[in-house]
Amino acid sequence: MSIGVLPTLSRNFVEHFVSPLLAKPEVSFSLTARGMSDLLNGLTNHELDLVLTNRPVSVETKDAPWIVQQVSRQPLAIVGPKESKIHTPFSQGYESAHWILPGKNTEIRTAFNLLCATWQYQPDVKAEADDMAMLRLLARDSGALAVLPPVVVKDEIRQGLLEEYQRLPDAYEHFYAITTQRKFVQQVLIELLQKSQNI
Template identity: 60%
Template sequence: MSRLNYHHLHYFWRVATLGNLTEAARQLHVSQSALSAQIRALEESMETKLFERSGRRLVLTATGQRVLGYANDIFSRGEELESLLRHGVEPEYQQLRIGVLSTMSRNFIEGFIAPLINQPKVRFSLHARGMANLLNGLANHQFDLILTNSNVTADDQDTLWQSQLLARQPLAVVGPKGQKPTTSFPQGYTGKRWVLPTTRTELRTAFDGFCSRWNYDPDVQAEADDMAMLRLLARDTGALTVLPPVVVKDEIARGTLQEFMTLPNVYESFYAVTVKRQFVSPVLTELLAQHSG
């Protein structure tokens, strides 16, 4: 592979971020044919395809997505430096790209990003994905951090990744307001219907273990692996559920649902996962520091 041509890389970056060759050529004041030639030269120097054509659209390949992540870091920092040198001021705003596990509690996510809401010089985007796509996106620099309720363990963790515990939420039995059993578990829960996390989740494993200790067999009406769906089922079916109270805090505040009991020594943990970089956005550093306690 020949030495990287940053001029060609910049052209690739503009096309990839705009998603349109014609518009990129117009903004760069070059012809489409010249721009296409520059990108082909970059692909030849890298010995890989960066784009594939889908009809009249250019679509990034898997390698192209990864190259775009690095190009974002390179040229966004370059534009900040140019602004500082020319005008003696910091860039107008800082951008933060956050990936979130699609099954996580939206209330927890809302609480995490709350410090960003009133910062006029911060822009952020949220992207819901499955765990594998989140980790791939983080590795490819598509995200600055990801939020998950599953820790990145040594078995599936690249040494470049860093995981920070943000919070541990107790797991509780939640049900309709005014229907809390007057006797203790399990006697007061005989004949109750349940909507529960699916069997492959850590929350369900913890609840099943708790039931086994009491020789209790729950009557499971429905299952869901998505916290938003579990929240709706708990609200609308009249059945009991097991989840962190933060998930249904609005329903509890309105008196629709009620916390019946807290499961002893059972928690759901929430993590922020980042990748080691030479430069870390100040807004990201500050955000994680606010949640480190």
């Protein structure tokens, strides 16, 4: 099975998604990171069987070849160094905080901007990164606060390097699996998509 992933996607999410395949000795798979247009072209050309993304694809036209399925949603949280945890509700106590944030065109940034607007809070943004792996490293090493799904930094939280300060109210990052309409669909792909509903 050939699986395409958006480079900015959380590696922890991808690993969790494909873990059922690792338990099947008869199945092998490849993971390829590409930009969104290349991923969709790969589906069209049958180079890829499945695409994982955190960006929805429009399927409004009757002839759209894509089958888009939301496979997970992860809550968003403010995460920072454990020893500096702010225990008060946002935005109290965050006046001197520095921030590491996803890019301006992401679902996560939109949710955080809405929270800031609600509380008339102006964040001191030290860095922006679209890549979740880079966001994870910056959150771990900079001493600044970050806004992301806790699953992205689950290892750092478990090790006591970072801590979840608080969840953003009703805010999530959504994850999608995209396939194409085909006469024959691999049984293992059907099972994978069914299991993903529990992620």
